[in-house]
Amino acid sequence: MQHTGMTMKDKSVKKARSYSLRELASLSGADISTVSRALNHDPRISTERGESIRKLAEKVGYRPRPLRSKLTKSVGILISTTGSQDVPKEDFLRRIAWIAQRILGEMGLHVNIENISRTTENGMFLPELVRQNRVDGVILAGYFSQALVDNIRRTDIPIAAINDSSERLGISCVRSNPAPAIRQLITTLAAKGHEQFAFLNTDLNYPTVRSRHDTFVETLKGLGIDHEKRFDITGLSDGIDGGVDGVRKLMKHGALPSTILCCNDWMALGAIQELQRNGIKIPDDVSIAGHDNLQFCEELEPTLTSIHRDEMEIVRKAVELVMAQIENGDRTAKDILIDGKVVWRESVGIAPGRLVKKSISMVS
Incomplete structure (x- = not known):
């Protein structure tokens, strides 16, 4: 584990003006009791009137004050979702x-x-569990978008x-x-005679992918091996289809x-399926490795070498x-880095037709 201990350059967020319930009532043209009932979805307030007041509260960033000063003994987990069904896109997020x-x-x-649906994030949005002081x-x-994170930071709630x-x-x-893994x-496979490496990647905007x-x-570069752009495929889907598509793109290059x-x-x-579909043997013809060390890595034929990520x-x-x-x-603000490690399995081996080099060292 690495802890950078770095203090960030000034990325302060100006603290938003805190509106009181009385001020919100004045802005809405309603009395305090009506506004309070509307914020709590009281059925005595008409649907149209209630929505109007709640939208105004969200627009000005109104956050109700806690009824008591002691802690709630609760922590919120905000999960970014995508797609029409608003479900977490990655198994990783569900596991987290x-x-x-x-x-x-x-x-x-x-x-x-x-x-939190990425399609609904905007500069005015504040998660309900934060707005209602439930955590x-x-x-x-x-x-998450920078706008949403800044909005949460303005409430002064602890966040990571x-x-x-x-x-x-x-x-x-x-x-x-x-990085270490x-x-x-790569260094170990280079020592086994491998000289051409491809990487199938998703979106480089994500810090971990980058x-x-x-x-x-x-x-x-450190090993003196050419970084061939034709073998560097980015922007792929993060599922099985991404691996299939990546291999097809590689095969188009010869x-x-x-x-x-x-x-x-x-x-x-997905890459293994596409390679085997084309009669390519693993690892005799091509070595392949993944990342995350999911349970099915042990169940594949051949078993899959992968980089373990300590999610716990x-x-x-x-x-x-x-x-x-x-x-x-x-x-x-600080960064804490948890090192991954290689879990070696059957999907990698000696380069085809190559002798194993006795040693190879990183070029400084």
Whole structure:
């Protein structure tokens, strides 16, 4: 684990003006009791009137004051969702929510989970569990907009994010650090005679994906191996179809590289299926590796080499960050990195037709 301990350059967010219930009532042209009932969805207030008041409250960023000063003993998990069904896009996010519930439960704390659709995020939006003071702190899981994060920060609630960066968001973040494992993977395979490496990637805007890609390029350079752009495929889907599509794009360029690295295990599964469909043997013809070390890696034929990501430790550190903020109020943004490790299995081997080199070292 690495803790950068860095203090971010000024990314302060101006604290928004806090409106009182009386001021909100004045703005809406209604009495305080009517506004209070509307905010609590009281059936005695007409649907049209209630929606009008609630929209005004959201627009001005009204946040009700807690009825009591003691803590709620609850932590919120905000999960970014995509698509028409508003469900978490990645299995990773569902696993993070489950792990958070387990860790916080062991601490005697309650968990509130709210899915946030990327299609509804805007400068005025504030998650309900934050707006209603239902939690003492929040953990973000997924790729949230800067506008939403700034909106939450204005409330002064303790906050941390998983698999993002403090540089982008201005808050403390915990994420996996694949760099040591990727270096080890490529260096070991280079020592086994591999000289052409491909990488099938998704969206480089994501900090963790960018880190994997940058380490891949830097490691090849350090070993004196050409970084061939035709073998560097980005913008793929993060599922099985992404791996299939990636292999098809590689095959359009002619001869395949001897090693294919994939951004995640699902993509690796798709890549394996497409390679085998074309009569290509793994690892005799092509070595392949994934990332995340999902359970099915042990069940494939051949079993899949993958980079393990310690999700339990990632979530535990995010919880610790939020709890520390609750206890001492320190909002200094920092990054905590949890190193991944290679889990070696049958999908990688000696380069086809090559002798194993006795040694190879990184070029400084």
